[in-house]
Amino acid sequence: MIGMLVAGADLSPAGIFLRWGIFSIQLGNLLVIIAMLVLFAVALVLPFPGGRRDK
Numbered sequence: 097m098i099g100m101l102v103a104g105a106d107l108s109p110a111g112i113f114l115r116w117g118i119f120s121i122q123l124g125n126l127l128v129i130i131a132m133l134v135l136f137a138v139a140l141v142l143p144f145p146g147g148r149r150d151k
Contacts, residue, residue, distance in 0.1 A: 111123060111124055
């Protein structure tokens with residue numbers, strides 16, 4: 097029963113595309129890229145745990 101419902105559903109609807117001249121990107125992909133860049137920046141700024149020990 098569930099297989100018949102899933103088979104009848106359209107699982108790939110058209111997304112929202114953003115266009116700047118010759119460049120085109122889907123909104124969902126842009127959000128993933130932005131999240132990855134934010135996480136990368138946070139990883140550069142935050143210190144390693146226990147990284148600043150006095151010896």
